[in-house]
Amino acid sequence: MDLWFTEKQTEDYGITAKITKTLHTEQTEFQDLAVIETNEWGRMLVLDGCVMTTIRDEFVYHEMIAHVALSAHPNPQKVLVVGGGDGGVMREIIKHATVQKAVLAEIDGRVIEVAKQFLPEIAVALTDPRVDVQVIDGIAHVKEHKEEYDVIIVDSTDPIGPAVGLFAKEFYQSIYEALKPDGIFVAQSESPFMHSELIQRVQNDVSDLFPITKLYVASIPTYPSGLWSFTIGSKRYDPAQIADEKRADGLSTRYYTKALHQAAFVLPAFVKELVKA
């Protein structure tokens, strides 16, 4: 019997992958959580029917959400990740030797536990001594901390259900205040092909708060359209420039490179049009 998992990425379009095994399914307090095994992408973490990450292509998302902001900062010591319970972003963050403490604020503790069990390659950093895993509401955490973080990374699900508040301007305001005077913030901001209005709104909201706001992109096959965007807000440093060449050189990566750091900000014409001031 052939079993296929289909994610309807829109009402009218989706991706479909042959399943070799369903490793786990549960309804958590916050969402429907599953881990399935596919031939094409290996194990997949699926939340509310949407692919969050897969063993085969997770490196793109995790490297590109972490290393751009961290490499643009000359000395990132304290980092916050909101969401990101699978641990992939943390694995990349602790590749930066400057980082002394990285806090994970994940609202759904089950994501952390299931990732540790079924996606150990991704969750590997969650037991690192520099990583402080907290099962808390990231929105509240950000509100309660002022001028504390060098870099804040918002690794959210899509802007439906539990993640709606992670795309709100009030949240970006709290992030601004939780950052040190030279801090940098980055959030995944969906697909330029599929979610242009969201990208525009996020860009407007972030640029109302941060003196420097930019968009960059990366190719993630299992995300809608395969082209994904990241919105970055910076208080002082140009996020398209690498602050510490030697540190960036030392990163062991499969997608991110120093040259690609800058090239990722060179947008296709229709995307450039979306975010022009």
Place this chain on the structure above:
Amino acid sequence: MDLWFTEKQTEDYGITAKITKTLHTEQTEFQDLAVIETNEWGRMLVLDGCVMTTIRDEFVYHEMIAHVALSAHPNPQKVLVVGGGDGGVMREIIKHATVQKAVLAEIDGRVIEVAKQFLPEIAVALTDPRVDVQVIDGIAHVKEHKEEYDVIIVDSTDPIGPAVGLFAKEFYQSIYEALKPDGIFVAQSESPFMHSELIQRVQNDVSDLFPITKLYVASIPTYPSGLWSFTIGSKRYDPAQIADEKRADGLSTRYYTKALHQAAFVLPAFVKELVKA
């Protein structure tokens, strides 16, 4: 009744789109040809079950296969397209005022006729006086012409069925000979995520013949993985550099920009690794 078209891009993975109408289906002398209408991507040209182009995302492929080679050449006057019966590449080629003649060598005349009927936005240039549409075998045409073309573009289907010969080293040899002493050749060369061995073989074969061989990429949502590669072989000019800034400035495009021309050659680490000498 909901009808969905599913393309199995590999044995274990595919894309699926809701169909609003089947506009045309036929078995030509060479392949199975269909035009279907979808909500998500508009009309789609489908050959042997594979999406060739869609109204909504065709601009990426057609701009990026045409404008990189043409902008890298200081004075492209005579251009050949092998394949490309839908006319999209021609539409982009004739945006360059230097072009005096562009020959289309398409083996399957039915693709041309069906594109004219159902995809007129894409086929629009096929009646341009500078365009010479020939229903012929491109491999034979290239063999019969020596030092004649400034730019040769291979807009092929996947390397199965009628297009196998378009990925053969003998064909690249004929292309080299059909180009003038400063000619440039470009071919679509599939996905770095899905077809790494093909990309490596094409890169090796082309670099055995051309003094300068490079790979560049673009994001095409309806192609496997969403990340697509193009292999470019050049006799004299660096294909990553724009030869005539003013001409490139004048192009009306939705994906290609002068900055993106160069950025498209900045490859993700795993892709760079694939094509390193």
